[in-house]
Amino acid sequence: MTGGTQTQSGWSDWEALPLRLGDAVLTETLDGGQAFRWARRPGGIWQGVWSGVAARLRLDGAGRLHASLSAPPAPGAAAALRRYLALDTDFEALADTLPRRTDKHLAASIGCFPGLRILRQPFGETLFSFLCSATKRILQIKQMVALVAERHGPRLSGDPAAGSGLPGWEAIAALSEADLRLCLLGFRARHVHGVARFLAARPGWLEETESLPYPAAKERLLLLPGVGEKIADCVLLFGAGRLEAFPVDVWILRAMADRYGLVGWKPAQVAHFGRVHFGQLAGLAQQYLFAYERSQRPNRRPAGNPTPGS
DNA sequence: GCACAGGTAGATT
């Protein structure tokens, strides 16, 4: 180890990124259910890990985003951060092409989260994360994923507080279903284990899937155990930048029923409506609607809470 | 103590 403040602290100097956004929007982007490996630390610093890179993000008083990487940085870490944050994509301009002039609710949702981004996470890690997501809250998904990383993933260099990366699919394939259950995955362990074996038998399958056009890529993801329509679309939206992917979950079903009058519509019907109504960037629209809906009723049960005494 | 959680898959009608 040579001297210098960077290696002493374990983190590189803060560097400004070409991004301005509000604190609530940053929180929604990093911790709103796209990614599950970010934690807010004292001082409003977000720390996250993906594909062997550990990064810290914070906003300055003017709302500009600043980043610091674990030191010594992994090769290509700076480029990995730009890709992860999709800095080459102008989401505000894209949001402007959504039908916000004719869709009041969409306009309101965009207005609530100006600058909301779709992350471009590693494909394989996104698949793993969303296999863990079935009927779990974000906090619990984060706990499961963190346990798998701590127990079975590679320790990152630099600051010990940088944590561990997720194990790759080859490493997951070496785990038993019981190992995964010990990480609180529950019945999801069988799905993760099944996917790991599937991928182990097909080298290059995942990479090829990521490179295919959206319909073909989705068709292939649906072959995986534990991957249905919703998870396939989440993996393609958050892990492959396919902004046409339109995941339909309980929040979107609620939004469509309450805001668009689509009461009683099935997920497949809502998915079709989304594609037609929102177009090629339906996934971006979905993220605004999702964020808005969660902000309206955070952590609340459906109305009609039964009274225990009756 | 008990329903619920950003679902999926297999059984049943």
Add this chain to the structure above:
DNA sequence: AATCTACCTGTG
């Protein structure tokens, strides 16, 4: 083809 259910388990 549409609807019902089991699957795990930490939180509220």
